[in-house]
Amino acid sequence: xxxxxxxxxxxxxxxxxxxxxxxxxxxxxxxxxxxxxxxxxxxxxxxxxxxxxxxxxxxxxxxxxxxxxxxxxxxxxxxxxxxxxxxxxxxxxxxxxxxxxxxxxxxxxxxxxxxxxxxxxxxxxxxxxxxxxxxxxxxxxxxxxxxxxxxxxxxxxxx
Amino acid sequence: xxxxxxxxxxxxxxxxxxxxxxxxxxxxxxxxxxxxxxxxxxxxxxxxxxxxxxxxxxxxxxxxxxxxxxxxxxxxxxxxxxxxxxxxxxxxxxxxxxxxxxx
Numbered sequence: 001x002x003x004x005x006x007x008x009x010x011x012x013x014x015x016x017x018x019x020x021x022x023x024x025x026x027x028x029x030x031x032x033x034x035x036x037x038x039x040x041x042x043x044x045x046x047x048x049x050x051x052x053x054x055x056x057x058x059x060x061x062x063x064x065x066x067x068x069x070x071x072x073x074x075x076x077x078x079x080x081x082x083x084x085x086x087x088x089x090x091x092x093x094x095x096x097x098x099x100x101x102x103x104x105x106x107x108x109x110x111x112x113x114x115x116x117x118x119x120x121x122x123x124x125x126x127x128x129x130x131x132x133x134x135x136x137x138x139x140x141x142x143x144x145x146x147x148x149x150x151x152x153x154x155x156x157x158x159x
Numbered sequence: 160x161x162x163x164x165x166x167x168x169x170x171x172x173x174x175x176x177x178x179x180x181x182x183x184x185x186x187x188x189x190x191x192x193x194x195x196x197x198x199x200x201x202x203x204x205x206x207x208x209x210x211x212x213x214x215x216x217x218x219x220x221x222x223x224x225x226x227x228x229x230x231x232x233x234x235x236x237x238x239x240x241x242x243x244x245x246x247x248x249x250x251x252x253x254x255x256x257x258x259x260x261x262x
Contacts, residue, residue, distance in 0.1 A: 006160075014165075029192075052219055063230065071188070071233060132220050143230070
């Protein structure tokens with residue numbers, strides 16, 4: 001295994017540990033959800049580096065893009081935030097942190113030769129389609145149920 | 160090899176952090192976030208185990224299904240919370256304050 005690969009994976013592992021700690025112990029709910037999104041992005045980078053591009057794509061699009069965003073929106077619906085302005089200094093620090101995070105991920109993915117074991121998209125999809133029909137049916141049922149239930153519960157009868 | 164070991168250590172640490180958050184936090188949304196953190200840790204451990212036993216396709220399909228189920232879980236739990244808040248059945252997100260009201 002290439003030493004660059006090891007270095008990239010160690011960097012990602014340290015970042016995952018740091019984001020998990022911040023998510024669990026940070027006081028603000030919204031910022032905790034934001035750091036959960038960073039943890040999801042770090043996991044997606046790990047998936048890509050160890051050779052699962054499809055899982056990385058799903059993790060970013062579905063988990064970070066819809067799941068964590070839904071948590072952030074729901075939290076802001078549940079708890080009326082007090083009107084407060086973020087200072088320019090902390091906003092700038094957060095923006096710099098985000099840029100540094102994205103650069104670290106891009107460098108880690110860019111410089112590393114994928115040598116752990118590359119699982120192609122077509123290979124994984126055909127494996128799931130041929131070996132996991134029942135799992136796919138269960139997943140579709142659960143997601144349809146979740147969609148219907150969440151809409152009907154959230155809209156709900158207020159009486 | 161060291162890199163994959165780092166993934167295992169990170170997965171275990173993230174899992175423990177998530178469980179600690181479930182025990183430590185009294186806020187319902189924070190508990191959900193801790194559950195999601197532990198879910199991320201479990202995914203990393205599954206990928207490491209698949210690398211050890213060399214079944215990458217099985218692990219890939221497992222993680223794929225786990226991500227789908229996690230999204231279903233998030234949507235249902237949060238919509239229940241929104242409903243409880245809308246109807247006034249739940250006034251505080253803090254679990255300790257809910258228990259205090261019941262006493």
